[in-house]
Amino acid sequence: MDRWGITLPLTGVPLTAHRELVKELPDLGYTDVWSAETAGTDAFSPLVLAAEWAPELRLGTAIAPVYTRGAGLLAMSAATVAEVAPGRFVLGIGTSSPTIVEGWNGLSFDEPFARSKDTIAFLRSALAGEKVTREYSTFSVRKFRLERPPDPPPQIMLAALRPGMLRLAAREADGAITNWLAPADVPTVRAELGPERELVARIFVCPTEDADAARGLGRLLISSYLTVPVYAAFHEWLGRGDKLRPMHEAWAAGDRATANTAIPDDVVDELIVYGSPQACRERVAEYVEAGLDTPVISVLPSGMDQFEAVRVLGRT
Template sequence: MGRWGITLPLTAVPLAEHRDLVRELPQLGYTDVWTAETAGTDAFTPLALAAEWAPELRLGTAIAPVYTRGPGLLAMTAATIAELAPDRFVLGIGTSSPVIVSGWNAQEFTEPYARTRDTLRFLRSAFAGEKISHKYPTFEISKFRLERPPQPPPKVMLAALRPGMLRLARKEADGAITNWLAPSDVPKVRAEVGADFELVARVFVCPTEDADAARGLGRLLISSYLTVPVYAAFHDWLGRGESLKPMHDAWAAGDRKRANEVIPDEVVDDLIVHGSPDRCRELLRRYVESGLDTPVISVLPTGQDPREVVRALAPE
């Protein structure tokens, strides 16, 4: 068995109440804990706790936005986790979305490709302990140096969907992190980054045999996420443009109820893993067989205690 990741913290479980589960994860067969950053916990604090609770786990952010912290603060925060978990921390960075960057954090969402590239280059220099005074195309840094450069420097991975960002990841990063894809999509993404390059993907998992309930929840998520322009373009590239066109048309007309209704079952079943825990494990393994290195489970609500769901989804 290769890597088997879990997204923490779990919805509706207070962060402090994760301790017993996190301590148990290595024995269950999990190798990784990855965080996200939207409007709940930040991406780094849960990893500081996990570094203490389960020193065996690899820890990663998927992702920390490049806009919502200044470059220096992002480097400092990452260096702190890297010091707590030497050689076990992966900094995943990406653009996030205009809603999070502009709507919630009052920052301009401009030149996402260039800002990500420049942030990656800055971080490489910062983690190496360099004193940085440099005018990057999207920001300028004057006389910044980390007081405690992490040893060893953490790996840096890029959130990437389409060819441009995937190729940037291959050229300058240590891996790529992707999202919202089916096992059948993995070869197309893998082709852009080549072999021997880590590909991580968050996979939404709803372990219930109530297919209608799982699809209903899946439709809500799909209409919320895949109407965001970057994800719409991603699925156009993957070949789902026609299947998702009725959803986009209804969404553009302001009819969110209709947008959910017209998402085909096949699309939901492609993008949301659901069924018994055994079937969910089987589907997760299909991602790996298709070329994914690290599946990162994101548990969707089923009415059960999500901690028990994590235990049920452990690799056998």
């Protein structure tokens, strides 16, 4: 089935205020709701509510960090959502970032590849109802068993940006979750993941025809995200290293204003979807035509009411 996802909850909107919007989503052409986890809501609670409000929707975490919960708690959280949305929940996990893991949670951001691999292995066993006692390379588990393992177990997807993680997702997970890419980048990512695994991507959409406003917001977001080392390496791999080098140099020198202005218009236009609602929908569809399985729209401020933006960006 063709998929069309939305990122919820919307910024600054209380969870309970989403009820009527979520109920509308299937009629608007949305098939999926994907959460996020930074400094707002946790990744799982919004999906429990969405499962009740719109039982037709597939639900996914994008992503739950592998460091910030113990292995057993991560399995318990996933099993809870899988129980209330049987067959409709996807557990998206990933390493997150040193800022969140170390700065906000006081944990060590060590061996991200190995931690991801170990977490997938543990979750496969735990969510199948097995009793797990094992020394993994990055953590250990003693005599853990879920009281009510979900039937069926949820799919597991891995946040992945570059070949190593994408190939790990292809080998060990059911798919990969990525973001900050253009339609033209999808074949590069797909080539590493392979044709058999699902590819999900969060796409930043600003439904406005004010190009200057959209580009201004896009520059702020790009300089904030793509200066993070993992995203910088991702775009170096995708071929944007030279175009983004002036931004990186200004950012490293502490000159945020120059870093923003150094981002070329064409880079903003590649990574931020903007325009009329119809133009935005057509642009998102380009990702699918390029090989993306599940586009997940993340609504950016545009001057339009956020609920209305979700409605006009629906596929129907």
